[in-house]
Amino acid sequence: MRLNRFFLPTLREAPTEAEVPSHILLLRAGYIRQLAAGIYSYLPLAQRSLLKIQEIIRQEMNAIGGQEFYLPALHPAELWKDTGRWEVMGDNMFRLKDRWGRDMCLGMTHEEVFAKIAHYEMRSYKELPQYWYQIQAKFRDEPRPRSGLLRVRQFTMKDSYSFDLDRAGLDLSYNDHYNAYCRIFTRCGLEFLVVAAHSGAMGGNQSHEFMVKAEAGEDWVATCAACGYAANTERATSRLAAIEDEDAPQPQPVKVSTPGQKTIDEISRFLKVPGSGQIKTLIYMVESEPVLILMRGDHQLNEAKLESALATTVFRPALPEEIRQAMGADAGSLGPVGVKGFRIIADRALQGRKNMTTGANEDDCHIQGVTPGVHFQAEYFDLRTVQHGEGCPECDGILAVAKAIEVGHIFKLGTKYSEALNARVLDQAGNLHPILMGSYGIGVERILSSAAELYHDEHGMILPVSIAPFEVIVVPVSVRDDDLLRAAEDMYARFQELGVDVLLDDRDERAGVKFNDADLIGVPYRVTLGQKKLKAGLVELTVRRTGERTDIPLADAVARVAGLIAEQRRCLDDRAAALERLEGRA
RNA sequence: CGGGACAUAGCGCAGCCUGGUUAGCGCGCCUGCCUUGGGAGCAGGAGGUCGCAGGUUCAAAUCCUGCUGUCCCGACCA
Numbered sequence: 001m002r003l004n005r006f007f008l009p010t011l012r013e014a015p016t017e018a019e020v021p022s023h024i025l026l027l028r029a030g031y032i033r034q035l036a037a038g039i040y041s042y043l044p045l046a047q048r049s050l051l052k053i054q055e056i057i058r059q060e061m062n063a064i065g066g067q068e069f070y071l072p073a074l075h076p077a078e079l080w081k082d083t084g085r086w087e088v089m090g091d092n093m094f095r096l097k098d099r100w101g102r103d104m105c106l107g108m109t110h111e112e113v114f115a116k117i118a119h120y121e122m123r124s125y126k127e128l129p130q131y132w133y134q135i136q137a138k139f140r141d142e143p144r145p146r147s148g149l150l151r152v153r154q155f156t157m158k159d160s161y162s163f164d165l166d167r168a169g170l171d172l173s174y175n176d177h178y179n180a181y182c183r184i185f186t187r188c189g190l191e192f193l194v195v196a197a198h199s200g201a202m203g204g205n206q207s208h209e210f211m212v213k214a215e216a217g218e219d220w221v222a223t224c225a226a227c228g229y230a231a232n233t234e235r236a237t238s239r240l241a242a243i244e245d246e247d248a249p250q251p252q253p254v255k256v257s258t259p260g261q262k263t264i265d266e267i268s269r270f271l272k273v274p275g276s277g278q279i280k281t282l283i284y285m286v287e288s289e290p291v292l293i294l295m296r297g298d299h300q301l302n303e304a305k306l307e308s309a310l311a312t313t314v315f316r317p318a319l320p321e322e323i324r325q326a327m328g329a330d331a332g333s334l335g336p337v338g339v340k341g342f343r344i345i346a347d348r349a350l351q352g353r354k355n356m357t358t359g360a361n362e363d364d365c366h367i368q369g370v371t372p373g374v375h376f377q378a379e380y381f382d383l384r385t386v387q388h389g390e391g392c393p394e395c396d397g398i399l400a401v402a403k404a405i406e407v408g409h410i411f412k413l414g415t416k417y418s419e420a421l422n423a424r425v426l427d428q429a430g431n432l433h434p435i436l437m438g439s440y441g442i443g444v445e446r447i448l449s450s451a452a453e454l455y456h457d458e459h460g461m462i463l464p465v466s467i468a469p470f471e472v473i474v475v476p477v478s479v480r481d482d483d484l485l486r487a488a489e490d491m492y493a494r495f496q497e498l499g500v501d502v503l504l505d506d507r508d509e510r511a512g513v514k515f516n517d518a519d520l521i522g523v524p525y526r527v528t529l530g531q532k533k534l535k536a537g538l539v540e541l542t543v544r545r546t547g548e549r550t551d552i553p554l555a556d557a558v559a560r561v562a563g564l565i566a567e568q569r570r571c572l573d574d575r576a577a578a579l580e581r582l583e584g585r586a
Numbered sequence: 587c588g589g590g591a592c593a594u595a596g597c598g599c600a601g602c603c604u605g606g607u608u609a610g611c612g613c614g615c616c617u618g619c620c621u622u623g624g625g626a627g628c629a630g631g632a633g634g635u636c637g638c639a640g641g642u643u644c645a646a647a648u649c650c651u652g653c654u655g656u657c658c659c660g661a662c663c664a
Contacts, residue, residue, distance in 0.1 A: 012613060012625070013598045017657050037656065091587090092662070109664090143587075143662070150664095157664050209664095218663085303661075316661085406664065443664030459624095478622050512624035519624090530623055540623090 001470070002492075003505040003517075007044050009033075010517055020216035022452035023148025025461050029521045031448075038145025038153035045521060046448065048469035048501075050156065053188055053447050054135050056466065057158045060184045064176040066131040066160055071113045073137055077103030079112045083420040088313070094139045094153075106139035111417045111439055114161045118423035118435055125165040125427050128435070129173055133160030135444065147216055149445040150405060156445055162438040163418075165427060170436040174206070174412055177440040181210055181408050183576035188447050189464025191454060192407065195221050198234035198304040199411055210408035210442075212450040217405040222386050226397025234304035237382060238399055239391030240349060243276060248355040248369035253337060259364045262332025264297040267366060271357060274298070279350060279358035279370065281334035283318040283326060286310055286343075290318055290326040292336055294346035294378060297357075301347075302385040309345060309381035327361050335359035336376040337367060346378035405453065407446045413437040452522075455545075461522030462545050465568040470503040472525040472561050473518045477511040484529050487554065491527065491539075494558045500565060519544065524568070525561055 009030045017034070018024040026032045031046035042050060058068065077095075080086035086093075086105075094106040107113070114132055122128070138157045145152050162173035178194070185192045190212055197209040209232055211221050222236035223229065231237075261270045264278055278297030283290050284306070291310075295301050307313055320330065326342065327334050335358035336344050350356075354371040372378065388401040415434040418424065424432045448467065455462040465471055472495060476488035488504060495502035503523065505514045511528075518526050526542040533540060538551045541561065552560055 009596085010625095011597060015597065016592085016599095019658075034656090090662095138664075140663070144658095144660090146658080151662095152664095155664065159664085409664065441664050446664060475623095480622075508622095510622055510624085510626070512622090512626080515624045517625085528623075532623090 001503050003473075003503055004507050006503070008517065008521070009043070010520055018148060020147045020150070020453070021456055022150070022216060022449040025452050025456055025520075026148055026449070029460060031521075032149065038142055038151065040149060040152060040154075045469045049448050049463070049467050050444055052467050052469075053444055054156075054158070056187045057135065057184055057442060057444070060180045060187070061131070061133050061158070061160060063183075064131060064180045066133045066180075069114075069132055069134045070136065071107070071110050071134055073107050073139065075105050075107050075113065077105060079116060079421075080105060083112055083115075083417055085112070092140050092142070094141050107136075108138055108140050109157070109439075109441070110134070110136070110159055111161065111413070111437070112421065115417040115421045115423050115435075115437065118163055118418065119421045122163065122423060122425050122435060125425050125433075128163055128165050128425065129169055130163040131160055131173065131176070132163070133158060133440075147218075147449075149449045150216060151218065152445070155443060158442040158444060160440045162440070163423075164436045164438075165425065165433060166436060170412055170414075170438055173438050174410060177410050177438065178208065179579070181410065181440070181442070182579045184442065185210055185212075185407060185447070186576040186579060187572050188451065188467050189455075189572055190407070190447065190450055193221065193223065193230050193404075195223075195404075196231040196235050197409065198232060198308070205414060206412040208410050209406050210410075211404035212407055212454060213402050213404045214450060214453040215403055216449075216453050217403040219404050219406050220401055221404045222399045222401050224392035224395060224397040224399055227392060227395035229392050229394045229397075229399075233385055233401060234302060236386045236399070237393045238386040239393050241391070243353065245277075245354045245356070248371065250369055253367040253369045253375055255360050255362075255365055255367050257364060258333075258366045261364075261366075262330075267357065268297075271366070271368070273357045273368070277356055279335065279356050279372075281336060281359055283323045283331070283334065284315050285318045285322060286315040287312060290322065290342055291315075292334075292339060292342055292344040292378075293383065294336055294344065294350055294372075295384060296347060296349045296353075299347060299349060299384040300387075301383055305381070305383050305385075309383060329359065329361045329363050333359040333361065333363050333365060335361055335367060335370070336378065337361075337370055339376070344376065344378040345383070346372065346380050347383040348380050349384060350378075351380055405446060405450050406443070407450055408440075408442045410440040411438060413439050456522075459516070460520030463522040463524065464572065465524045465565055466572055468522055468524050469501070470521075470523050471501045471565045472527060473503040473505060473523040474527050474529070475505045475511070475514050475518060476529045477514075477531070479506050479508050481531060484531060484534060487534060487539075488529050491529075491554075491558055495562065498558065498562045500562050525564065527557055527561060 011028045014024040015027055018027050032040045035041055096104050135158045139154050142153050164170045192210050192212050195209050197207045199207045220233040222231055261267050264275045275298030280295040280297050282293040323331055350372045356370045357368045358370050360367045390399050392399050418434040423435045427433055452461050474488050474491050476484040479485050492504040524544050528540040537554050539554050539557050541552050542549045
């Protein structure tokens with residue numbers, strides 16, 4: 001491509017609406033422009049990069065036997081009503097009506113549509129397993145789009161679905177996808193980690209997320225450097241230091257006056273009791289019934305874990321009026337002792353504790369000497385969010401908690417959708433079985449954004465060669481010098497002959513402008529042609545990642561750079577292949 | 587949905603508090619000269635419904651009300 005005719009609207013300054021590095025860079029480098037909140041146009045640079053990412057995904061999906069489909073983005077409501085997700089998805093779903101007033105929606109994901117096809121067409125276990133995938137736009141009316149392409153309302157997802165007769169088959173399908181995903185992200189040049197994850201609204205019972213550590217991420221992952229334990233904090237557990245409580249001085253709790261003291265910290269100071277010696281009482285409305293949730297004072301409730309414990313998604317923190325009506329006191333003076341008629345669930349960290357402090361259900365009063373199991377009964381679950389620096393649950397190591405971007409997520413769905421949509425096959429014995437499904441997603445734009453987050457400097461992006469929109473840029477420092485221009489044109493033509501994605505900066509601009517643009521858009525290699533060196537038969541090669549510059553003979557420049565690019569690609573491919581051996585499953 | 591902020595030229599901003607004739611600045615853009623190894627220099631020029639709609643006023647970018655849009659902080663997900 002000739003830059004002279006290429007649409008490259010680079011910005012010298014960062015637009016104010018952008019805060020995270022990838023957003024700023026993608027805007028500045030002329031990759032994207034915003035159309036509305038969370039809706040972006042992809043300009044030629046972005047499109048080139050995204051197509052390369054999609055091609056890598058295609059190759060790896062095809063390699064495990066995946067078959068590419070292309071399903072509608074526009075769905076009839078009935079399909080989603082059949083699985084109950086018409087209601088479950090709530091305001092996150094874009095809804096519309098057709099001219100006859102029929103309810104329609106834009107697809108948020110495609111379990112329903114694929115399962116429907118399976119329902120119509122799959123009859124026998126002999127047809128299984130199947131891996132079906134597509135690369136398609138998804139629509140989600142996010143409450144808060146943000147961070148450029150990281151959280152948007154329309155995005156491109158590679159979604160695949162596996163169909164198996166039984167559990168063992170699903171396990172194999174899941175592993176195939178697990179391995180394919182490792183290869184995909186590796187070939188895209190990302191450093192990533194795989195973590196145990198919460199299944200959420202998707203249903204199913206096992207899932208992993210593929211995470212790229214980055215400040216701009218919206219997820220938190222807990223990892224142990226010692227044993228490799230890794231989990232989303234929605235799932236992560238940790239080893240807590242044991243606490244030896246003294247026996248309470250009296251058999252019954254004692255009420256104390258705590259005027260104006262509401263928070264855990266205030267009580268700590270006022271009563272000289274650390275947060276770990278207190279019971280924090282939260283009231284949630286669960287399917288419109290108040291439920292008491294008890295946490296150790298210094299611990300945080302994790303709503304994803306609460307969802308698992310309650311086995312419902314219909315809950316929310318109670319409003320102040322609801323709290324007063326249920327408990328007879330305001331938040332800040334609540335406790336489980338003497339409460340009747342409400343469900344009480346408690347975090348496991350309270351099990352075996354004694355002589356604790358909590359609210360008395362009377363404003364400005366607390367009680368001390370409370371022992372779980374003696375002064376109140378509760379159902380125990382793991383409900384707390386792990387904290388940085390706590391002990392690893394699987395070894396003697398220490399957990400680190402870091403922010404991360406979710407680039408992929410794989411689920412074992414089971415039969416939720418196949419049962420709802422009646423996708424069944426006959427087994428060998430002639431019995432009907434609902435098909436076991438798996439669901440596997442990759443956020444295509446998030447790969448690009450993650451790369452930009454991971455690899456940039458003050459000059460711009462430094463994209464991996466496998467996903468960079470161009471592999472090399474040829475820069476004659478002046479196009480008014482015929483010799484330079486001719487040499488550059490010649491080099492450009494020879495790169496093209498070799499199938500290298502080459503950009504020729506034939507703009508009549510000063511060298512500095514060209515260098516800055518090349519740096520900004522993140523082209524991995526730059527060949528600079530200047531008068532002096534050219535007379536000596538030399539050109540300059542600059543490696544974007546390292547900034548390293550070397551003079552090389554004009555005569556071998558093309559072969560040399562093409563070789564470097566191929567070597568870089570091979571390096572990523574080799575790493576992907578090595579992963580496969582490591583897992584040894586696919 | 588709760589909380590906070592912003593909206594003036596393509597981008598970044600000033601002006602608004604304390605209303606007043608032609609709304610400025612930097613970058614970018616166009617023309618010419620000059621320059622050509624890290625966003626140069628000189629001269630000239632184009633470009634604005636001051637987010638929208640009402641209101642107050644002799645007079646509104648400026649004050650008031652409503653709306654819309656965008657961003658940021660909390661609950662959802664690729």
